[in-house]
Amino acid sequence: MNVIEIKNLTKRYGNARGIEDISFHVEEGEIFGFIGPNGAGKSTTLRTLLSIIFPTSGSATIFGKDVIKHGPEIKKQIGYLPSEVFYYDKMKVKDLLNYSASFYKKDCRKRIHELAEIMDLNLNKRIEDLSYGNRKKVGIVQGMLHEPKLIILDEPTGGLDPLMQQKFFDLLKEENKKGATILFSSHILSEVQKMCDRVAIIKEGELITVEKISTLQENNHKKIKIETKQPVDAGWFAVDGVTNIESDGHKISFLYSGNINIIMKKLAEMELSNLWVDEPDLEEIFLHYYEKEEGSK
Numbered sequence: 353m354n355v356i357e358i359k360n361l362t363k364r365y366g367n368a369r370g371i372e373d374i375s376f377h378v379e380e381g382e383i384f385g386f387i388g389p390n391g392a393g394k395s396t397t398l399r400t401l402l403s404i405i406f407p408t409s410g411s412a413t414i415f416g417k418d419v420i421k422h423g424p425e426i427k428k429q430i431g432y433l434p435s436e437v438f439y440y441d442k443m444k445v446k447d448l449l450n451y452s453a454s455f456y457k458k459d460c461r462k463r464i465h466e467l468a469e470i471m472d473l474n475l476n477k478r479i480e481d482l483s484y485g486n487r488k489k490v491g492i493v494q495g496m497l498h499e500p501k502l503i504i505l506d507e508p509t510g511g512l513d514p515l516m517q518q519k520f521f522d523l524l525k526e527e528n529k530k531g532a533t534i535l536f537s538s539h540i541l542s543e544v545q546k547m548c549d550r551v552a553i554i555k556e557g558e559l560i561t562v563e564k565i566s567t568l569q570e571n572n573h574k575k576i577k578i579e580t581k582q583p584v585d586a587g588w589f590a591v592d593g594v595t596n597i598e599s600d601g602h603k604i605s606f607l608y609s610g611n612i613n614i615i616m617k618k619l620a621e622m623e624l625s626n627l628w629v630d631e632p633d634l635e636e637i638f639l640h641y642y643e644k645e646e647g648s649k
């Protein structure tokens with residue numbers, strides 16, 4: 353079953369671009385990553401999904417229900433962490449969290465304490481006395497205290513130190529094991545790579561691709577590095593499927609996607625002193641997509 357279905361979603365801010373014709377779905381039980389650089393349209397997509405803002409055209413459903421018509425009902429089953437959290441500064445953390453919990457028809461007190469313990473958050477402090485990272489933790493606890501079936505996170509790790517990031521990801525994995533579906537946006541590719549099953553890549557408001565991380569890594573591209581006896585002109589690699597060439601004459605690295613025999617024959621024409629074939633990390637694949645898109649314009 354698809355927990356989220358986004359169909360041809362477009363949002364314009366006056367004449368300015370927000371997102372253009374975005375379609376993808378998130379399946380039940382998935383951890384789905386939504387990645388793209390600053391200003392790509394991640395927050396716009398997520399806010400439209402939560403009917404915080406309304407689309408110019410297109411539609412979206414969550415749990416099979418239209419997000420505009422059934423917004424309030426759907427939101428009870430969603431945990432949302434916005435990219436920036438704003439609070440009443442004078443409130444104590446525990447008062448804010450209890451107030452948030454009062455919107456749900458369940459007793460969340462035990463879970464609030466468990467989450468605060470995991471995230472090392474002091475419930476007795478005033479919001480105004482918290483650092484940026486600790487405010488983020490308040491947002492995390494607030495988004496998860498009602499044990500939602502769907503967790504939507506917009507750039508969740510900003511401000512968290514590496515140890516906290518790890519704890520937070522462990523927490524998300526645990527929620528996912530218990531059945532929660534997770535959608536999170538990020539421009540930090542290593543965290544998406546660590547966490548997600550599938551990923552949608554967005555650029556300048558448009559969707560570039562939706563792929564399994566494993567497919568992106570294994571099937572599509574190889575990272576090939578060679579060392580040669582004679583200097584090789586980078587032009588020698590004008591082969592279909594070769595991108596991201598970096599060369600200092602004797603050492604050349606590039607990404608290759610396509611029939612592996614073609615590139616092996618090309619390499620066999622050269623006197624090699626060394627050869628490495630690796631899977632690229634997500635960052636390299638991501639840059640590759642960007643280069644392709646820019647080149648094709």
Ligand SMILES: Nc1ncnc2c1ncn2[C@@H]1O[C@H](COP(=O)(O)OP(=O)(O)OP(=O)(O)O)[C@@H](O)[C@H]1O
Pocket residue numbers: 365368369370371388389390391392393394395396397435539
């Ligand atoms: N309220 C608004 N009014 C006008 N334009 C907006 C508004 N909010 C976003 N935009 C524009 O929409 C585009 C997408 O922005 P959005 O915040 O969705 O990107 P993002 O991928 O979340 O970026 P970031 O990683 O920087 O948060 C940008 O060009 C941005 O300037």
